[in-house]
Amino acid sequence: xxxxGIDLGTTNSLVATWTADGPMLVPNALGESxxxxxxxxxxxxxxxxxxxxxxLITRPEHTVAAFKRWMGTEKVTRLDGHGYRAEELSSLxxxxxxxxxxAHLDEPIDEAIVSVPxxxxxxxxxxxxxxxxxxxxxxxxxxxxxxxxxxxYGLGDVDEAQxxxxxxxxxxxxxxxxxxxxxxxxxxxxxxxxFLGGDDFRxxxxxEICRRHAIERGRLAAVxxxxxxxxxxxxxIELSSRQTVTYGFELPDRTLDGSIERxxxxxxxxxLLMRLxxxxxxxxxxARLDPAQIAQVVMVGGAxxxxxxxxxxxxxxxxxxxxxxxxxxxxxxxxxxQAGLKTRSSALEDVVMTxxxxxxxxxxxxxxxxxxxxxxxxxxxIIERNSVVPISRSDTFVTVSDRQERIDVEVYQxxxxxxxxxxxxxxxxxxxxxxxxxxxxxxxxxxxxxxxxLEVEVQVTSTGxxxxxxxxxxxxxxxxxxxxxxxxxxxxxxxxxDQAENRLLIARAERIYAETLGDKRERVAEALTxxxxxxxxxxxxxxxxxxxxxxALLDRLETDVFRDFx
Ligand code: AMP
Numbered sequence: 001x002x003x004x005g006i007d008l009g010t011t012n013s014l015v016a017t018w019t020a021d022g023p024m025l026v027p028n029a030l031g032e033s034x035x036x037x038x039x040x041x042x043x044x045x046x047x048x049x050x051x052x053x054x055x056l057i058t059r060p061e062h063t064v065a066a067f068k069r070w071m072g073t074e075k076v077t078r079l080d081g082h083g084y085r086a087e088e089l090s091s092l093x094x095x096x097x098x099x100x101x102x103a104h105l106d107e108p109i110d111e112a113i114v115s116v117p118x119x120x121x122x123x124x125x126x127x128x129x130x131x132x133x134x135x136x137x138x139x140x141x142x143x144x145x146x147x148x149x150x151x152x153y154g155l156g157d158v159d160e161a162q163x164x165x166x167x168x169x170x171x172x173x174x175x176x177x178x179x180x181x182x183x184x185x186x187x188x189x190x191x192x193x194x195f196l197g198g199d200d201f202r203x204x205x206x207x208e209i210c211r212r213h214a215i216e217r218g219r220l221a222a223v224x225x226x227x228x229x230x231x232x233x234x235x236x237i238e239l240s241s242r243q244t245v246t247y248g249f250e251l252p253d254r255t256l257d258g259s260i261e262r263x264x265x266x267x268x269x270x271x272l273l274m275r276l277x278x279x280x281x282x283x284x285x286x287a288r289l290d291p292a293q294i295a296q297v298v299m300v301g302g303a304x305x306x307x308x309x310x311x312x313x314x315x316x317x318x319x320x321x322x323x324x325x326x327x328x329x330x331x332x333x334x335x336x337x338q339a340g341l342k343t344r345s346s347a348l349e350d351v352v353m354t355x356x357x358x359x360x361x362x363x364x365x366x367x368x369x370x371x372x373x374x375x376x377x378x379x380x381x382i383i384e385r386n387s388v389v390p391i392s393r394s395d396t397f398v399t400v401s402d403r404q405e406r407i408d409v410e411v412y413q414x415x416x417x418x419x420x421x422x423x424x425x426x427x428x429x430x431x432x433x434x435x436x437x438x439x440x441x442x443x444x445x446x447x448x449x450x451x452x453x454l455e456v457e458v459q460v461t462s463t464g465x466x467x468x469x470x471x472x473x474x475x476x477x478x479x480x481x482x483x484x485x486x487x488x489x490x491x492x493x494x495x496x497x498d499q500a501e502n503r504l505l506i507a508r509a510e511r512i513y514a515e516t517l518g519d520k521r522e523r524v525a526e527a528l529t530x531x532x533x534x535x536x537x538x539x540x541x542x543x544x545x546x547x548x549x550x551x552a553l554l555d556r557l558e559t560d561v562f563r564d565f566x
Contacts, residue, residue, distance in 0.1 A: 003111040003343060004101050005335025007148070008090060008128065010068040011170045013037045014332035015097040015112075017105060018340030023152070023333040028100045029500035034328060035097065038065040039089050041079040047495035047503065048096040054507035057226060058514050064089060066171070071131075072123035087127040088489060091134035095494075098135060103497065111138045113338045115331050118144040118176045118190045119358045134486055141342075146176035147185045148334025149300045153322055156185065156337065156348055161295035164283070166313060166321065169301040171197040173276065175283040177294070184349045189286035189386045190358065191279040198236075198303030201269055205239075205260075206232035208268045213256045223515045224251060231561055238562060239265050240305045249561050252517060266308045273312055280316065286386045297321040300330050357448050360385045364410045364419035366400050375400075379412050379419045382446040394445035396461075403434040407442055409458055411471065425471050430458050502535050502543075505550055512557055520557055527553050 005023065007014045012034040015026045025033040028049060040052035040063040055063045064077050070086035077084050094114070101109050114137075116128050125142055132139040143151075146165035150156065155163055160181045167174040174192040178185055206228060210217055217225060231249050238245045239262045246259035266273075284291060297313055299321045304310065313321045325333070341348050361383040366375035382393050399407060407430045414422030432440040440462060447455040454471040495503060509528040513521055527550055534546040 002101070002105055002107055002109050003113070003339045004097075004109055005143075005148070005332055005337070005339045006094065006097055006112050006114045007145070007332035007335060008068065008093065008114055008116075008131075009037055009169075009331070010066055010172070011037060012328065013093050013097060014329065015101050016329075016332040016336035017101065018336045018343065023336035023340065025329060025332060026097075026101045026104045028096075029103070029497045030504060033332075035093070035100070036065070037068065037090075037093050038063060039067075039079070039092050041082070041084075041492065044080070044491065045493045045495055046092055048093055049500075051495075051500070051504040051507040054504070054511045058507070058510045072121065072125075072127040082488075087131040088134060088485065090128070090131035091489065092492075094131055094135035094137060098137060099494070099497070110136070111140070113141060113143055113335045113342065114139055115145045115148045115335045116142045117174060118146050118187045119174070119192065121358060130482070133482060134489060141338075143335055143338045144176070144187055145300070145331050146174070146178055146187065146190075146298075148332075148338065149298050149330040150178055150180075150185065151334035151337040151348070152325060152330040153296070153298055155180065155296060155298070156341075158295070162188070162287070162289060162293055163296045163298060164280075164294045164317075165298045165300060166280070166304065167300040168276070168303040168309060169197050170199050170303070171195075173197060173279060175279045177283050177287040177289065179287075188289075189283045191283040191286065193275060193279055196272065196275055198301075198306075200272055201303065201306065202229065202232045202236050204269050204272060205236050205265055208265070209235070209256065209258075209260070212258060215251075215256075220251075227515050234561065235260070236265070236306075240307060245562060247562050262307070269308065273308055276309070276312060277316070291317050298330070299323050300327050302328055357383055357387050357389050357391065358385060359413045359423075360415055361411070361413055361425075361446055361448065361454060363397070363444060364412060365397055377419060378417050379414070379422055382444065383448055385415065387448075390447070390449045392445060392447040394443055396441050396443050398438045398442075399432060399435070399440045400437055402437045404432065404437065404440070405434050406431055407440075409442070409444060409456065411454075411456055425454070426469065428456060428458055428467055428469055430460060430467055431465075432460055433462060501547060505547065505554065506532065508554055509550070512554060516557070523553070524557065 002017060005016045014033055016023050017026055027033055028035050030050065035049040036053040038049065038052040038056060040047045040055045040059065042059065042062045052063055056065055062079055064079060067077065067086040067089045071090065073086065075086065077089065098109050112132060114128055114132055116125055128142060129139055146167065149165050150163050158180055163178045165176045165178065172192060172194050173196045174190065176190045177188045179188045209232060235245060235247060244259055244261045249256040294317060297317055304327050310321060310323060338348065360381045362379045362381040364377050365380045367378045380395065382395055383391055397407065409428040409430060410419065411425040412419050412422040413425055416422050430442055432442065443459045443461060445457040456469050458467045506528065509524055513524045513528065516524065531546055531550045534540055535543050
């Protein structure tokens with residue numbers, strides 16, 4: 001019985017195992033280590049990974065991606081007539097990784113170490129544990145993604161030091177500062193930008209291409225926009241390894257011919273590069289450190305391959321970041337290291353981020369002068385983010401108008417000054433004796449415990465009257481509920497493993513067909529029909545040749561965009 005490490009990512013998921021030679025990634029049925037975290041359900045059959053990803057375009061009503069963002073929420077996605085919560089969709093990904101690992105290692109897997117972002121709150125962590133249970137995996141511990149990345153680099157063996165983990169993925173940017181002492185790896189501070197990632201660099205590059213060729217994106221058909229996005233993505237990646245790229249991209253009525261230099265791309269991407277600085281500075285100052293005290297910087301996430309990002313980090317820290325391991329693999333490899341440590345029963349303690357309050361908690365109030373309602377409504381922090389929990393803090397607020405009878409205590413979570421940009425947790429409406437503005441006051445106390453529950457207690461100063469409310473995390477799944485959902489999910493069939501390559505080729509051809517017109521489209525249609533016939537023919541003993549030819553044709557149709565490479 002083996003235990004594996006799993007990186008359950010927003011875009012891609014990976015599974016790795018601990019071996020005598022260290023951590024090793026496990027390939028899926030296509031021989032690849034990255035399985036896109038995309039789920040397709042059609043006619044009660046589930047497929048996960050690249051073929052599902054191709055169907056995001058051709059069968060959007062049956063396919064879903066990026067559901068990690070909804071972990072711990074009640075959001076339901078309807079697929080094939082059924083509603084699924086994020087944890088159920090995640091369980092389908094985990095079950096797929098489990099099957100892949102069992103096929104590769106040729107032994108049953110029933111236990112895993114699963115990684116989660118350091119800032120995940122208790123609710124999101126519980127949802128991840130539920131997903132694992134639904135997938136038939138026993139998960140005793142979750143590992144924070146930055147800790148896993150540090151472990152992959154062997155930083156767990158260092159005696160005492162502070163590390164910064166710089167994680168720039170497709171859609172988000174996360175910075176974590178880890179402190180290693182006494183065999184404990186503690187997350188000291190986290191910061192980030194949920195709206196900044198590799199996709200923004202792609203979009204800015206596409207804007208530049210559109211500007212150069214005077215294309216108005218709004219006038220293009222949806223398929224052409226999605227093709228252009230794919231083109232810009234490939235162009236961005238080429239620019240990480242080449243100084244200049246020359247391209248020729250066909251639109252229905254014209255061909256975009258041109259070339260772009262890396263320096264030109266970096267110039268238009270400058271505002272995005274500048275935005276990377278802010279969370280770095282915030283994490284360092286929250287951890288009360290000086291950049292010189294950071295022993296190592298670990299780069300995680302595909303977008304850290306951009307030379308400009310590496311150069312920025314080198315400049316800010318005065319040292320080269322660690323980049324010699326593949327940034328896409330780090331978290332899974334680190335989770336496997338943690339699995340290895342666990343089997344030797346010397347698991348490294350990973351102080352989970354719920355030991356720190358990950359967000360600022362506060363209430364809204366008028367910011368200027370007592371008794372004047374003319375001030376602006378702002379968020380007043382009561383518990384600051386990254387405070388060690390349990391913690392209790394209070395503040396006093398006064399009435400703002402004459403004969404005011406109630407004070408509404410609106411509770412918010414988030415870092416924005418404007419309440420409407422933060423997450424509204426709830427309201428306590430408190431009755432106060434009518435009096436002159438500013439005369440009546442309330443004392444608002446916030447207590448945040450280790451389980452992520454927030455207790456808000458309000459006391460009216462003049463009457464001593466107390467009000468209390470607990471903003472609690474949703475309870476664990478009841479066993480009955482879990483059993484019911486387990487049986488719902490087990491009603492789904494799984495796409496057969498030996499068909500994985502054929503299914504991917506068909507899904508990919510269908511997507512290219514949807515995206516092209518004219519000759520290309522006809523060629524795809526003909527080849528698709530011939531291929532489908534060939535693989536269904538029981539007399540065909542060697543479908544590999546047709547598969548290779550078909551795949552080569554699809555590659556040609558997709559990669560004729562770049563004309564030459566320097
Ligand atoms: P992740 O979420 O960690 O898989 O990161 C995905 C992001 O990394 C996407 O925005 C990719 O475009 C980006 N990425 C992957 N490889 C490269 C590369 N060689 N150069 C630039 N960006 C890349």
